[in-house]
């Protein structure tokens with residue numbers, strides 16, 4: 664592998680190449696095969712011999728910086744929301760113990776997803792072994808993040824329909840246990856299984872339409888006040904999911920302008936940001952639905 668010239672060093676933010684953190688960057692055709700995957704991101708690849716340097720690359724400007732920081736900050740946001748909800752918000756609205764547990768599990772799932780992704784983008788450049796192990800954790804994190812959307816969604820949506828709530832929680836539980844067993848297959852993380860992984864994530868996301876439509880029906884149809892209020896929030900989270908999927912699959916915009924989005928604006932970075940926005944939106948929608956339910960207790 665060719666070493667880069669000093670001009671290709673990644674600089675710590677607002678600094679010069681001679682500053683303490685110097686991370687050498689490589690072009691796509693110079694990096695080992697396990698770092699390849701998106702030929703339209705043509706440069707800016709860190710390839711680092713030690714975990715210590717990987718940690719130091721947190722403060723360097725590479726093609727992974729936005730990927731790392733978008734989900735590291737996302738983790739801090741969901742950690743902050745978790746503390747705020749439990750210490751301040753839940754006591755103020757008199758939410759039940761179950762409400763608190765379910766919303767907290769949802770936020771812990773988001774935090775796991777964010778941390779796994781941060782670790783993957785920080786350490787994948789170290790070695791093929793590190794890359795594969797962190798990729799497994801990153802892909803598991805996507806499933807865990809989706810589980811974190813379903814649990815509060817089902818619990819709050821079917822708040823007054825406890826039988827259906829339990830049925831859907833059981834179905835979702837079974838579905839995700841099956842997915843996690845499926846993910847123990849070593850082939851699952853290979854490039855050859857990229858399309859199968861996509862199909863699985865689409866199925867996991869798309870399955871939510873069934874309880875959503877059922878929820879509309881059980882609440883009296885589209886004209887029911889609770890449906891009028893919260894169906895648009897479900898629509899928005901699905902639109903955000905579609906947008907995230909679009910970036911993940913299309914590799915837009917770098918496919919149209921190869922090399923122009925190496926450091927900022929690439930499809931994977933956009934996917935990261937949209938995922939954080941979708942999780943924040945869904946959590947906020949859950950908070951609103953819980954407050955609505957506590958304000959209008961179930962009839963029976």
Ligand SMILES: [Zn+2]
Pocket residue numbers: 730780784931935
């Ligand atoms: Zn990622």
